Amino acid sequence: MGNVLEVKDLCKTYIINKRQNNVLKNVNFTVHDGEMVAVMGPSGSGKSTLLYTVSGMDDITAGKVFFGGRDMSGLSEKELADMRLDEMGFIFQQMYMLKNLTVLDNIILPACQSKKNKAGKKEKVQYGQDLMRKLGIIEVADNDINEVSGGQLQRACICRSLMNHPRMIFADEPTGALNRTSSDEVMQELMKINDEGTTVMLVTHDVKVAAKCTRVMYIVDGSIKGEYKIGRCENAGQLRERERILNNWLMELGW
Numbered sequence: 001m002g003n004v005l006e007v008k009d010l011c012k013t014y015i016i017n018k019r020q021n022n023v024l025k026n027v028n029f030t031v032h033d034g035e036m037v038a039v040m041g042p043s044g045s046g047k048s049t050l051l052y053t054v055s056g057m058d059d060i061t062a063g064k065v066f067f068g069g070r071d072m073s074g075l076s077e078k079e080l081a082d083m084r085l086d087e088m089g090f091i092f093q094q095m096y097m098l099k100n101l102t103v104l105d106n107i108i109l110p111a112c113q114s115k116k117n118k119a120g121k122k123e124k125v126q127y128g129q130d131l132m133r134k135l136g137i138i139e140v141a142d143n144d145i146n147e148v149s150g151g152q153l154q155r156a157c158i159c160r161s162l163m164n165h166p167r168m169i170f171a172d173e174p175t176g177a178l179n180r181t182s183s184d185e186v187m188q189e190l191m192k193i194n195d196e197g198t199t200v201m202l203v204t205h206d207v208k209v210a211a212k213c214t215r216v217m218y219i220v221d222g223s224i225k226g227e228y229k230i231g232r233c234e235n236a237g238q239l240r241e242r243e244r245i246l247n248n249w250l251m252e253l254g255w
């Protein structure tokens, strides 16, 4: 199994009003192809910052991040943008959907922007529709973005993140704004995508969500305090036991 993401001594410092905030402090970890990693930790511990920096959405202060073996700090802005567009998928809280486009048009946008995606417009539309069907939201394809529910919008974001067949998906609290049923459905889809080979890294506060991942990283004050490899969840029957084990582990870490 190859390494998709390698993070070495990553530091991130924000400076506001001349005050230095060391948000990430010498973070080291590797994500292998096919893993589904949950990042947990107290509010303000640096989880979102970690996701933004390792995915090249935000710059780093020190250290190295390798994606698919390529040193991201050695890439030009354009190369980095292409890497994000062609090899990564994003499901972020601010969903960055365009208000003047329909749901389907928003979904296919990354494919239209990619030079690497050689499919014709018709095929892109078809693939977007296929994804929407798979995620159970095809009926809102022609709706405006403000005419869909939170759960539908989140599923639309998943569709959009998959348009260019990414090697890895980054998701910041993908179920954060959803009720339990929608959250379970969204996680079901992410697990399916992961089963099909896409690596996933997500931030969550929810033990039920983390229990569906293959590994959990716990961050406190910008450093990884613990990691737990729980392996693949083979069936729904295992979930409660996984949640219990994870809960105990998190309590030990001061959750």
Ligand SMILES: Nc1ncnc2c1ncn2[C@@H]1O[C@H](COP(=O)(O)OP(=O)(O)OP(=O)(O)O)[C@@H](O)[C@H]1O
Pocket (backbone or CB within 6 Å): 014, 015, 016, 021, 023, 041, 042, 043, 044, 045, 046, 047, 048, 049, 050
């Ligand atoms: N763009 C930014 N500019 C300045 N400071 C920032 C910025 N983004 C985050 N921070 C600061 O970095 C720290 C970590 O924030 P981050 O959002 O990564 O935490 P988090 O663990 O994801 O929190 P939560 O669970 O509440 O979402 C906080 O102190 C926050 O104020």
